[in-house]
Amino acid sequence: xxxxxxxxxxxxxxxxxxxxxxxxxxxxxxxxxxxxxxxxxxxxxxxxxxxxxxxxxxxxxxxxxxxxxxxxxxxxxxxxxxxxxxxxxxxxxxxxxxxxxxxxxxxxxxxxxxxxxxxxxxxxxxxxxxxxxxxxxxxxxxxxxxxxxxxxxxxxxxxxxxxxxxxxxxxxxxxxxxxxxxxxxxxxxxxxxxxxxxxxxxxxxxxxxxxxxxxxxxxxxxxxxxxxxxxxxxxxxxxxxxxxxxxxxxxxxxxxxxxxxxxx
Amino acid sequence: xxxxxxxxxxxxxxxxxxxxxxxxxxxxxxxxxxxxxxxxxxxxxxxxxxxxxxxxxxxxxxxxxxxxxxxxxxxxxxxxxxxxxxxxxxxxxxxxxxxxxxxxxxxxxxxxxxxxxxxxxxxxxxxxxxxxxxxxxxxxxxxxxxxxxxxxxxxxxxxxxxxxxxxxxxxxxxxxxxxxxxxxxxxxxxxxxxxxxxxxxxxxxxxxxxxxxxxxxxxxxxxxxxxxxxxxxxxxxxxxxxxxxxxxxxxxxxxxxxxxxxxxxxxxxxxxxxxxxxxxxxxxxxxx
Amino acid sequence: xxxxxxxxxxxxxxxxxxxxxxxxxxxxxxxxxxxxxxxxxxxxxxxxxxxxxxxxxxxxxxxxxxxxxxxxxxxxxxxxxxxxxxxxxxxxxxxxxxxxxxxxxxxxxxxxxxxxxxxxxxxxxxxxxxxxxxxxxxxxxxxxxxxxxxxxxxxxxxxxxxxxxxxxxxxxxxxxxxxxxxxxxxxxxxxxxxxxxxxxxxxxxxxxxxxxxxxxxxxxxxxxxxxxxxxxxxxxxxxxxxxxxxxxxxxxxxxxxxxxxxxxxxxxxxxxxxxxxxxxxxxxxxxxxxxxxxxxxxxxxxxxxxxxxxxxxxxxxxxxxxxxxxxxxxxxxxxxxxxxxxxxxxxxxxxxxxxxxx
Numbered sequence: 001x002x003x004x005x006x007x008x009x010x011x012x013x014x015x016x017x018x019x020x021x022x023x024x025x026x027x028x029x030x031x032x033x034x035x036x037x038x039x040x041x042x043x044x045x046x047x048x049x050x051x052x053x054x055x056x057x058x059x060x061x062x063x064x065x066x067x068x069x070x071x072x073x074x075x076x077x078x079x080x081x082x083x084x085x086x087x088x089x090x091x092x093x094x095x096x097x098x099x100x101x102x103x104x105x106x107x108x109x110x111x112x113x114x115x116x117x118x119x120x121x122x123x124x125x126x127x128x129x130x131x132x133x134x135x136x137x138x139x140x141x142x143x144x145x146x147x148x149x150x151x152x153x154x155x156x157x158x159x160x161x162x163x164x165x166x167x168x169x170x171x172x173x174x175x176x177x178x179x180x181x182x183x184x185x186x187x188x189x190x191x192x193x194x195x196x197x198x199x200x201x202x203x204x205x206x207x208x209x210x211x212x213x214x215x216x217x218x219x220x221x222x223x224x225x226x227x228x229x230x231x232x233x234x235x236x237x238x239x240x241x242x243x244x245x246x247x248x249x250x251x252x253x254x255x256x257x258x259x260x261x262x263x264x
Numbered sequence: 265x266x267x268x269x270x271x272x273x274x275x276x277x278x279x280x281x282x283x284x285x286x287x288x289x290x291x292x293x294x295x296x297x298x299x300x301x302x303x304x305x306x307x308x309x310x311x312x313x314x315x316x317x318x319x320x321x322x323x324x325x326x327x328x329x330x331x332x333x334x335x336x337x338x339x340x341x342x343x344x345x346x347x348x349x350x351x352x353x354x355x356x357x358x359x360x361x362x363x364x365x366x367x368x369x370x371x372x373x374x375x376x377x378x379x380x381x382x383x384x385x386x387x388x389x390x391x392x393x394x395x396x397x398x399x400x401x402x403x404x405x406x407x408x409x410x411x412x413x414x415x416x417x418x419x420x421x422x423x424x425x426x427x428x429x430x431x432x433x434x435x436x437x438x439x440x441x442x443x444x445x446x447x448x449x450x451x452x453x454x455x456x457x458x459x460x461x462x463x464x465x466x467x468x469x470x471x472x473x474x475x476x477x478x479x480x481x482x483x484x485x486x487x488x489x490x491x492x493x494x495x496x497x498x499x500x501x502x503x504x505x506x507x508x509x510x511x512x513x514x515x516x517x518x519x520x521x522x523x524x525x526x527x528x529x530x531x532x533x534x535x536x537x538x539x540x541x542x543x544x545x546x547x548x549x550x551x552x
Numbered sequence: 553x554x555x556x557x558x559x560x561x562x563x564x565x566x567x568x569x570x571x572x573x574x575x576x577x578x579x580x581x582x583x584x585x586x587x588x589x590x591x592x593x594x595x596x597x598x599x600x601x602x603x604x605x606x607x608x609x610x611x612x613x614x615x616x617x618x619x620x621x622x623x624x625x626x627x628x629x630x631x632x633x634x635x636x637x638x639x640x641x642x643x644x645x646x647x648x649x650x651x652x653x654x655x656x657x658x659x660x661x662x663x664x665x666x667x668x669x670x671x672x673x674x675x676x677x678x679x680x681x682x683x684x685x686x687x688x689x690x691x692x693x694x695x696x697x698x699x700x701x702x703x704x705x706x707x708x709x710x711x712x713x714x715x716x717x718x719x720x721x722x723x724x725x726x727x728x729x730x731x732x733x734x735x736x737x738x739x740x741x742x743x744x745x746x747x748x749x750x751x752x753x754x755x756x757x758x759x760x761x762x763x764x765x766x767x768x769x770x771x772x773x774x775x776x777x778x779x780x781x782x783x784x785x786x787x788x789x790x791x792x793x794x795x796x797x798x799x800x801x802x803x804x805x806x807x808x809x810x811x812x813x814x815x816x817x818x819x820x821x822x823x824x825x826x827x828x829x830x831x832x833x834x835x836x837x838x839x840x841x842x843x844x845x846x847x848x849x850x851x852x853x854x855x856x857x858x859x860x861x862x863x864x865x866x867x868x869x870x871x872x873x874x875x876x877x878x879x880x881x882x883x884x885x886x887x888x889x890x891x892x893x894x895x896x897x898x899x900x901x902x903x904x905x906x907x908x909x910x
Contacts, residue, residue, distance in 0.1 A: 014359045017352055021378060021432055024389020027399065031392055077287065085284030088277045100281065107292045111490030111534060113507045114527045117514060118295030121302045121524070141291030148284070161643035164610050167630040168637050169657035169708055179660070183647040202382040205492050209514060219384045223493065226388050230395070238385040245380050249373070
């Protein structure tokens with residue numbers, strides 16, 4: 001009797017914490033179906049009107065496409081240069097290895113706002129503020145350490161004997177790399193690229209400093225919008241953004257499950 | 265014991281590292297150096313940076329009581345957020361580590377997925393909940409507890425609530441990754457040796473998890489003190505922290521020297537907290 | 553030039569890992585006839601895996617030579633060594649199915665499609681993998697993975713087959729089955745093989761030649777019978793099977809003075825030694841009850857009796873000397889703990905072993 005009461009309390013606590021954790025997303029979802037032009041909770045009538053409005057809002061559409069462009073470019077660059085670096089860092093020991101690795105990871109411990117100010121001051125004299133290339137440069141800076149870390153841990157999870165087996169059974173170093181090592185890393189590389197894309201896509205601090213009216217990303221567009229207007233349209237947009245972000249998350253989860261299946 | 269075959273020849277290693285290092289230099293190292301450089305440039309009367317060297321911006325920041333107050337508010341915000349987020353994340357992490365329900369995967373995803381949705385959107389959600397015509401006010405008015413809506417969405421309280429929720433997933437992940445050390449058999453062994461559930465928690469679970477909890481607290485703290493979007497939107501211009509000050513100096517006052525000096529100050533705060541944390545952690549490890 | 557006795561020849565191989573004071577392998581020298589199976593046997597950390605990896609070329613020796621068919625392997629790149637290897641983790645390629653795993657070595661050699669298919673088909677039949685051709689490696693059981701790894705190594709028709717503790721990850725019953733299968737296959741194909749294991753029973757039952765290693769040194773090389781019956785040193789004697797070690801001084805021809813047991817007859821193949829030496833008797837050579845003619849005999853007190861299914865292991869104390877005795881079940885009537893019983897063994901079952909490090 002006493003035991004089940006304790007269990008009930010524990011479950012209630014967990015449910016309450018989950019409610020708190022998911023509250024803003026749930027609220028945004030509900031509001032997005034509202035019909036009134038101003039923000040009220042709960043909604044009176046449900047409709048998909050806000051979604052139609054978002055899809056006809058060219059400013060949002062442009063910002064969305066631009067975000068995808070920036071995220072894609074930043075992910076591609078990070079993946080290309082980061083994978084190479086991770087391969088080099090996977091070597092057991094060479095002079096300066098620890099220092100170089102620490103350098104690659106250091107952007108993770110520097111606040112984004114400090115980096116943002118630095119980037120703004122650097123990009124301004126170069127005329128790269130409010131441009132696509134400026135944004136890509138900035139986002140490579142924050143996504144690169146994650147790519148290096150993910151690929152590095154993926155490399156450490158590979159069975160080194162696989163490459164040895166390939167070499168011993170007749171593969172040249174090049175063949176062993178293309179036929180065994182790289183395919184073994186497939187899921188890791190996909191996960192690293194998607195994480196980089198997501199971080200760029202959702203990044204909101206640096207863009208506040210270095211983006212403007214010409215190069216506006218989606219988070220920035222939402223930020224500016226809700227500073228002045230809070231109507232269900234932005235809720236609908238938010239729901240769409242969250243859903244779009246979930247697609248890569250699901251893919252990554254799948255990838256990791258596949259990997260688990262492979263190793264276990 | 266075995267020797268790795270994958271050691272790359274030196275030239276190849278250099279070739280592999282070079283693009284990454286170049287990218288790192290351009291996107292990270294150079295901006296930070298430039299930031300430091302700009303913070304010590306003299307500034308003309310009409311706000312133009314001049315060549316030279318001066319510590320004026322630092323003197324200005326350190327000599328002005330306002331900035332000290334902002335620094336204090338920033339640290340206070342960080343502490344408050346960490347003090348709320350970690351105890352709230354802990355039960356969820358414990359639950360996720362222990363539960364055997366088949367919904368475990370979904371629940372874990374739900375706990376961590378908010379991490380991958382934009383801060384702007386989640387802050388917006390909190391604006392809806394805490395707003396003047398938001399959920400909480402509506403409910404309080406409807407229940408008759410209030411006759412006039414109160415402002416919940418402007419100020420430190422709202423900022424802390426939103427930040428707590430936004431940063432909780434980080435704490436959950438951090439604690440969860442440490443829970444691996446805590447095998448349920450350890451607890452059972454302690455219980456068989458005669459420890460009450462409370463004693464098991466205090467003498468076994470807590471000491472084992474303390475490093476993980478501390479890491480979670482550190483993570484939440486540093487992310488909270490450097491957050492900009494949430495204080496800016498939830499604070500409605502009335503919450504002054506280092507981040508919002510830096511933003512104002514760069515975009516409103518256009519005083520890059522002050523912005524640079526404040527950024528360096530924030531960086532120092534970061535470094536200080538992290539090194540104190542590491543010292544405490546290593547001392548703790550000596551103790552246990 | 554190449555005589556059959558030295559198809560595989562290892563000369564003075566030596567390896568010290570960076571940061572280690574002692575060599576992992578010190579001056580290993582051995583030879584193996586074509587078509588024979590060699591096992592490298594020893595406890596973990598004895599250097600057997602390092603020796604195998606140097607053979608394969610996966611670890612570069614500090615000095616020494618590996619010759620196969622009279623050809624030095626120094627500087628030969630891995631992919632031109634034509635060796636097959638079964639790894640402890642199997643190291644199957646997780647992104648390829650069974651057929652593609654087996655075909656890997658043939659694909660990178662650029663073999664024609666038809667030749668490759670035929671060869672892979674042969675391997676599938678040989679290893680009884682029919683029906684599993686297009687399975688993912690992750691969907692296979694341990695024994696099936698083992699077969700795929702073996703098929704992959706054999707598909708390239710290697711000059712030498714290397715096996716690094718291939719049975720260590722299998723459950724005990726499967727281990728025995730696979731061991732016999734590998735042995736049969738090796739004999740049938742006549743493929744020169746080197747098999748690393750820490751399991752003495754496995755080593756003795758599978759090998760033509762056993763090399764026992766410890767501390768980076770090869771302690772003894774010989775047939776399984778030689779290794780078991782005439783261990784050269786105390787380490788080999790104690791690592792393989794059980795043994796009673798007796799400190800003894802040479803007293804007179806065919807006679808030794810044993811600590812705690814007095815005078816003991818010696819076989820005629822033991823030569824005189826100086827100072828204290830070590831004599832060695834297998835527990836199953838010690839006889840319970842009335843002594844045979846010419847046997848050494850003594851009385852011992854029973855301290856412990858352990859039942860081991862087909863036999864009993866009896867621990868006794870004879871004077872200052874502890875003696876372990878193995879007696880086939882059932883136990884003769886009237887033997888119980890605390891009782892004094894007569895023990896005896898024939899001089900021909902007494903061996904002299906060198907202490908380690910001499």
